[in-house]
Amino acid sequence: MKLFLSVMLLLALPSMYAQNTITGQVTDYTVSQPIAFATIYLPQLEKGTTTNENGHFTITNLPQGNYTIVVSFVGYKTFSKIISLPLKDTLNISLTASAIEMEEVIISTPFHKLQSENVMKVERANVKTLKRKGAVTLSQGLTDIAGVESITTGAGIGKPVIRGLSANRVLVYTQGVRLENQQFGSEHGLGISDAGIESVEVIKGPSSLLYGSDALGGVLYLNPEKFANPNASQANIAGNYFSNTKGFNTTAAYKASGKKFKALFRGSLAEHADYNTSDYRVTNTRFVEKDFKAGLGYQSNKFKTALRYNVNAAKVGIPEEIGESSTNVTPLLPYQQLTNHVFSSQSTVFFNNSSLEINLGYTYNDRKEFEEEHHHDHDHGHETEDNHEDEEAHHDEENHEDAHPALHMKLKTFNYDTKYHLPIMGKFETIVGVQGMHQVNTNYGEERLIPDATTNDVGVLATTHIHFNNLDIQLGARYDNRKIALYDEAVNKNFNSFNGALGFKTTLLKAITTRLNVATGFRAPNLAELTSDGVHHGSNRYEIGNIDLDNEQNLQVDLNLEYESKHLELFVNGFFNRINNYIFLAPDGTTIHDAPVYNYVQDHAKLYGGEIGFHLHPHPIHWLHLESSFETVTGKQDSGSYLPLIPANSVNNTLRVEYTTNWLDQGFAFVRLKSTFKQNHVSAFETETPGYNLLSAGIGGTFKLFGRSLDLTVSGTNLTDKTYINHLSRLKPDGIYNTGRNVIIGLNYTI
CATH class of the missing domain: 2.60.40.1120 (Carboxypeptidase-like, regulatory domain)
Structure with a gap:
């Protein structure tokens, strides 16, 4: 280094x-x-x-x-x-x-270009837009991006799925550094609030060239809000009310910038009771989340730096069965108590015609899970909420006051990412870099999902963007090494991988942008896959790891076609992803402690599919937008069996209008119908899931109040109060429905 x-x-x-x-x-x-x-x-x-x-x-x-x-x-x-x-x-x-929406610069790729100039296809979404559509959490909002879904455990726990891959196969970046929060676990969510996040970028495919291990399936890149403009200041307060969970989230922020120094501060709070369906409330899907973000920046003509800090503290209920109905927000047992600290430093030194980027990060994840015995009624919530709410709150207080976590893990991670942007030489832009990670996991509770261990990563990379008149080429190569030291077993594991990427972008027939990308990626097995030996209560199975597991290694081919005219956009995305040594859990037919035994095993696998859609804004009514998209993915092992947790095919149809009047700015309204098809391509230990249709709508805009801007939005999801179960819901085996009708009222006042 x-x-x-x-x-x-x-x-x-x-x-x-x-x-x-x-x-x-x-x-x-x-x-x-x-x-x-x-x-x-x-x-x-x-x-x-x-x-x-x-x-x-x-x-x-x-x-x-x-x-x-x-x-x-x-x-x-x-x-x-x-x-x-x-x-x-x-x-x-x-x-x-x-009439096409304004483009933004893509930050997750190293050359920081507009998407229309990128060789690699990257999806970008504004968090403000996602929230307007009624998302309760950031994880839920991400499902509006084509090719992205979420594995959920109630409303408070969600983990992103990119084209059928999730958990450690999807790398999450926040504040410019990788987010590490024991994401291997099926009940471990993102652990980050959408407050203070400006936009989300999604790379759908192997990104090991840019990010190393764990980016085999793609990258979810969260861009924090920008500092204020030079010599300016701004404050805002915002809040949302959610009818379904009787919940709310609220946030307040202040930021100011001088000529060289800048600062921002944001605090937020969210509280939600058990979510409701048309038949019952789902017990213990409640959660409380507190979040604080701060940033300090300095910039001169030859140097810039930004220091950011985020602490996210949450108590999240883990639902098990339908019991007493309640609108209390204090979780019942079992529940998670999570505290996640993220410190980051992003600095750039500017030289004549070149620059040096140095990004440093430290993440401290403190995870506690409380699992003491408790009892529920099994009446699907037919008793009234009022009869039980006070009794339940007292019961909670007694249970939690002297509770000790059954599971308590602390994960401390230091990351570094250094890139040197060489001077542009003719048609060539070139970057060389080194990245690494030092991670320590320590157990403090009675249960141990994974052992005490230290992980060390180091990777070196080089990538070049070559510009021709009607052709852009991007290529690169990388080498990675990961070492894992397991303290309890006195075992050291060593994993290595070479990876590369090659992409082309050109324009056909003066209107069709074509992108072809071929990339490899890898993922070293995580600690749970290597060492598990015990009952996992969240899934009620006895899991046995395999210390001899090899790297997952994949090769993916992506083809993207885009047509753009003044009033019409069309896109077709197709991919084929071959994964060697795919790691998965398989039952062996035995039981231990009355729990079925599942072993971590490997087999080759493939995933294929894509997205297709259009965006029409007809002339001369530019305020009218018609959008439609279809997404599909299929995952199979070489044995012929389907992979688990593959999202069902779906179609999104949206009618949207945008308008401005004398008293309303940035006005909008939309109606959307999402049709999810039956999922009958299921693994051996899954069941088929019926299809369903969900109707959503919203309206809003910006008013002037006391000379300042007030954003008001009213939206509703699942307006027909449809009872349905998503294939990626972890409550599906118990036959528990997903969220019913939800009306959201949002306010955002800029001071």
């Missing part, structure tokens, strides 16, 4: 620092009129401004080098161009009118 940093610094030392200024004007391409309040942004520098009433802008104190400048404004196609500083002339930019 020290040698690598020294080499990169020596490469950059000959450069001389300089301060530069960009001045320019933004105009309409058709009528040559200036565009006021257009956004100008340089993503690598995280600096920007807006145009004045005459369309002019100025950005000062910039380092010498090559940087992407992005210009956007509502109703126009986003403009992107690489510029070389210092500039000799004023920058004149013309925007073309378009």
Whole structure:
């Protein structure tokens, strides 16, 4: 690590620092009129401004080098161009009118380009938009992204599924560092609040080139909210009420920036009672979550850094059966008590025509699970809520006061990620880097799902983006090593892997953007898969690990076709994913302590499918949007058996309108029908799941109140109060329905 940093610094030392200024004007391409309040942004520098009433802008104190400048404004196609500083002339930019939504810069890929410029297909969604559609949690909101679903245990526990792969096969990044929270467990959710998260990016496919082990199935990249603009401050308060869970979430934030220093602070609270169906409330799906985020930043013409901290504390009930109905928010036994601390540092040193990124992260995950015996009635909740609520609250207090966690694990993880962006040489943009992780797991409870252990990762990578007139090529290679030391067994495991990626993007027939990507990925077996030997109460089975498991290694081919005109967008995504040594649980027909025995075994597997859809905004009624998408995935072992927990095929149809009036800004309304088909391609220990249709709708916009902006939204999900069970619900074996009708009222006031 020290040698690598020294080499990169020596490469950059000959450069001389300089301060530069960009001045320019933004105009309409058709009528040559200036565009006021257009956004100008340089993503690598995280600096920007807006145009004045005459369309002019100025950005000062910039380092010498090559940087992407992005210009956007509502109703126009986003403009992107690489510029070389210092500039000799004023920058004149013309925007073309378009009804297509503005593009954003993709952060999860190393070259930080607009999606239309990316060789790799990346899905991006704004969290504000996801919440408008009625999501109770971030995990639930992610299911609106094509190719993404969620394995759920009630309303409070959800883990993302990308094209049929989940748990340790999907890597989650937050604040620019990997999120480690014992994500191997079937009842272990994300452990992060959507408050203070601006957008979500999803890489659907092997990303080991960029992120190493555990990115075999894809990456979920959470972008934190930006700091305030220079010499500005902003505060906001927001809240949502959820009729189904009698729950709410609320958040308040303040951020301010000077010329060089900037800071932000955000606190939030969420409380939800047991969720309701048309027949009963589902006992112990309640949860309480507290979250605090803070950030400090500094920026000069040659250096920028951002320090961020997030603590998330939650008590989450673990549902087992239908018992007493209640709208109490205090979880019953069994429940999880989780505290997750994330510290991160993202810094960049700018040299002439090159830069050095250093990202550091520390995650401290404290997980407790309380499992003392308790009793429920088995009447499917037909007793009244009022008769039991006070009694249940007193019962909770007695049970929890002296309770000791049956399971208590502390996971401490240090990550580093260093990349050197070499000077652009003609058509070549090149990045070299080193990444690593040091992780310690320690047990403090009576039960042990996994042993005390230390994991050490190190990986080196190089990737290049090559620009031609009508062709972009991206390629790269990487080597990784993972060492696992198991203290109790005095065993050391060593895993290695070489991986690479090759992608092409070109335009066919002047309108069809084509992307073809081939990539390999790997995943080292986790501690549970290697060492389990005991009853897992959450799934009521005795699990036995296999210390001789090998790496999972995959090869995936992705083909993406996109057609875009002024009023119509079409896309077709197809993939084939071959996984060697796929790890899964299989029953052996025996029992231990009255629990069926499941062994971790390996077999080759394949997954294939994709997404297809369109977005129509007809002329001349640009305010009307018709959107439709279909997604499918099939997973099979080489033996012919289907893989477990594969989401059912589904179709999303949305009618959306956007409008502005004299008293309402950014107004919107939508109606959506999601049709989920029957899942009959199931593994040997799953049952088939019937299909269903869910109707949702919403309306909202921005008002002026005391001279400030007030966002008001009203939305509803499952408006017909349909009783249904999702195939990925862990409550399915007990025949417990998913959430019924839910009406959400949201307010967000900017001060």
